[in-house]
Amino acid sequence: MNAQLMDQARAAYRAGDFSSAAQLFASAKTADEICGEADHLRGNSLMRLGLFQDAADAYSAALRDASYGKSGALLTNQGKALAAAGDLAGAANSFGLAVQDSSYATPYKAYMGLGNALLKSGNPTDAGVAFRSAAI
Secondary structure: OOOOHHHHEEEEEHHOOHHHHHHHHHHHOOOOOOOOHHHHHHHHHHOOOOHHHHHHHHHHHOOOOOOOHHHHHHHHHHHHHHHHOHHHHHHHHHHHHHHOOOOOOOHHHHHHHHHHHHHHOOOOHHHHHHHHHHOO
16 A cells, blocks of 8 residues: 555545546555555545446445445445446445445435335335335
């Protein structure tokens, strides 16, 4: 991990320069290196740029870092990215996995995403169950 590039990437991210941030987060580590933070924030940057499939791939890379400890948030973000890319089945799967993460502090976000993906997929019954779970 290149700490200097990570610092530059974080600064670009905080400044709202998401294009530079995405490039710097990617450059801060080698392709086979695992770093949940770098891939998570790269995914967030790519989402801001409208590069939804690339963002979903970045979240997948972040999920490989078991020590990062943010799987619920990563799965929810991945679901949002996949839904925006038009992969509603993949989005529903990601949201469904997110709500199973007992350490996830805000599962209602995943339930809402799951409900929206199911509703858009033509499954209003299960969407209603997901929306109800979000409300509880």
